[in-house]
Amino acid sequence: MLSVGLPITKMATFDDNLSNQTHSSAYYCKFNEDFKYILLPVSYALVFVIGLALNTTALYVIVFRTKRWKPSTIYMFNLTMCDTLYIFTLPFLVYYYADQNDWPFSEPFCKVIRFLFYANLYGSILFLCCISLHRFIGICYPVHSLYWVSARRAKLVSVAVWAFVLLCQAPVLYFSRIRDRDTERICYDTTSPELFDDFLVYSSVVSVLMFALPFMVVMVCYGLMVRKLLEPSWGSQGGDEGERGGLAAQRSKQKSVKMIIIVLAMFMLCFLPFHLTRSLYYSFRYLRQANPAQLSCNLLEASSIAYKVTRPLASANSCVDPILYFLAGQDVRSNLTKRIKASSSKYPNASQCSTSQL
Template sequence: MDINPETVTPLSLSGNIDFNDSCNLPLNTDTLGLTYIYSLAFSLGLPCNLLSLWGLYQLGRSGGGGCQLVYILNLLLSDLLQLLTLPLWILYLQGAHRWPYGRPACEFVGYVFYVNVYASVVFLCIIALDRCLAIVHPLSSRGVRTVRVAAVLGVAVWTLTFLFCLGGLLPSVFDAERLLCLEQYPVSLRYAHFKIRSLVNYTSARIGVTLHHSPSVSDQGRHKITGILIVITVIFIVVFGPYHLVGGYRFVSLLLTDDPCELERSIFLCYRLCYGLTSLNTLLDPLFYIFLCHDARLELRRSLTPCLGQGHTAPKQVRLSLRGNPDQSDSV
């Protein structure tokens, strides 16, 4: 059988596809779409997250929030760190996919971006499970639903996420020859395996959150759990769903195809736009989890009334209720 050398993808000794094959992809086709997405996420997400942090700070000062406050703070922290990388990605796109800041900056910014994407997914799941425990098992779960446990769990999530992403993004995400940052065409086999593992973990977490329910819950409790799951589902489907579906197809197919460059060309624009959509979680998280939280809104409004030139504050009984029942303040 004759073998056409142009269709053979050379492999290095480490099992990576040779990076010298650029696949001749039309890299400029994603510039307009991703620039709009990143600009929208940054311009709206940054003030929303900062305002949300201020509201949570005021809620914590009043004695409310409980362990839910810790989880949401971690979620907003991951959103803010991800937001701070977006201006550099916009400049990278406007510079025709050429990273001018060197390898260390590329590796650091790319690592921060990915760590916070996956940390966001984990904290979304934890927030949903915490709310379900508070409603389904309010008494038996008190031992694990404490601020100390939440703080330890937050540290564990960050540590495991750092290690998980470290194994996938190293030894490098920078192509010194073409100055590509966090882009490989065709992708390395090692990175493809990493993305497939992250897809499996994402799907498992999503299914676990959806199936967490109890038939013994009252109608009011069931409505609260349903609302929480709807919020989680909207974020996962709208923001993370397209990227994981298209990415799953891409990385699995790359392990099976004999012509990876043809596959990369056919899916490039769709994959890149879905990849960009994941940054919109930085905009949706504060809208869903802070502005839909009744007592957080009250505290935020009370703290901003002097700035707005209004002399009244939140009713005294509201502030007392926040001190007396921490779990009440973080219900959605």
């Protein structure tokens, strides 16, 4: 059996203590993962406390303090709902990892918990993509956005996003399993060992469709938005009123550029490391299974540690979303109002439309 310098403590084989009953000694890797029994409960508990406070506040403001729902409000409401559903699952994961991978609940509940994690993850990514596209249209095509963007379309898009997320994440309910091992009951983060090859194909497809492509869209949108906002003519008007409005537009423009940078940084901090380390870990695990001599246990262990360290980062998006997008929404609405007023003289019909659509 291959092993890495181990104290007499709980060990992990690949992911969440995979059973070695069906694997040869040449394939089986054993390494120490005691760090996750501290890292994951503490980080998930922090996300639960902070995220619950921020998201319930956001929901209260949106539901009870917002008189007219704009498209951005609809997207933010769905994003907040997505985060809130996930946050309510965290106490169970805190208990599970604090008790060192001993699942006290049923298998269906294990499936629901894992399903909600991935539904939140990819639901958040897709709604962030929707918000980015919405802002891109509003900033780069302010007049046309009055006709392209509406609350009704935002609702239809939101329903489509939820349907797509639920459809794509439904296989998680099949792959997630529990297994009794010694005196413990494991709730697999991925799936049981015999289904891992199928899960790898499914996970790869989902990562491309629901992370890689939306991430490219967000990068392109924000890149074009920054270029547009940095144009000297953006938000400029004539006359004394235009001078005052131009100064305000410049200040608002700078805030919007900073916000875009922050959003991109947080997007890459929460989602990109998780997907990179997870893909690396899954690939190494597959290679180790296919050809044990091709990959050492030390490399597999390093990838497993990196993957588990980035899991709390993916959960942290539930805390960041309410802060970033309420703040960004205010700046963008201010920018769009100035921009559309500046264009009203050129497009008389646009002055009759309300910027509340944005």
